[in-house]
Amino acid sequence: MALLSLPATPSTMDASAVTKSLRVDAKRGLSADEVEERIRQFGSNELPTKPSTPFWKLVLAQFEDTLVRIxxxxxxxxxxxxxFEKNAGDFVEPFIILLILVLNATVGVWQENRAESAIEALKSFVPKTAVVLREGKLVTVGAEDLVPGDIVEVSVGNRVPADMRVLELHSTTLRADQAIL
Structure with missing residues (x-):
């Protein structure tokens, strides 16, 4: 089977052009063989995991800014x-500068840790399953098993497990809650 190339801007394309580009029948969905081939080509539908940055690297990163180095x-x-001076008060100025730099590094590390925690919290909001049309039947699959070209059924209250292009609406309104973003 030839490799599938994804459309660059599916949101600007007509729904039939998207299904044609992704080589999928909107009434039958993908076959099991097509799903396997697409998983081999594109991998699973999972957010990439990056190991957390070691604490010492977070601290060193705070001193990479040019102004901080100055x-x-x-x-x-x-x-x-x-x-070289006789006055003990001359040590106050370097002490204050170093204190400010340490406080700056502390705040920077704290913010980095909070950002990593927020990303982990966002991952918990990703749905674990999706209802897809495969071989003419609606089936529930793990969200990580979605592939480009899957026809996903989304109902009221569902969370969307991947980037998607709406093919058909069975309602007069569509509301999206993006508060988490």
């Missing part, structure tokens, strides 16, 4: 100059 250099220079 302030770090200024603090070190000020500290060296204070070593």
């Amino acid at each position: 302030l770090l250099f200024a603090a070190m220079t000020s500290f060296v100059m204070a070593l």
Whole structure:
């Protein structure tokens, strides 16, 4: 079977053009062989997992900014100059600069950790199953088993398990709750 190429902008195409491009019959859906071939070609419908960044890398990343490096250099220079002075008050300036840099790094690491936690929380909202039309029958499959070209039935209250193109509406209204985004 020839490799399937995905349309670049299916949202701007007519529904029949999308089904033709994806080589799927809108009334029968995909066959088991087509599903297997598409899983081999495109992989499973899962968000990529990235290992969490080690704490020490998060801390080091806070000092990669040019302005932070300039302030770090200024603090070190000020500290060296204070070593040659007789006044103990000369150490206040480098101490304050370093304190600000440490506070900045602490806030940066905290924000990074919160962002990673938010992404993990979003993953819990992805539905686990979907109702698809395959070989002329509506069947429930795991969301990770969806492939390009699957005809997915979406009902009131359903969460959408993948990017989709609406082929047909059986209602006069369509409402989407994107509050989670």
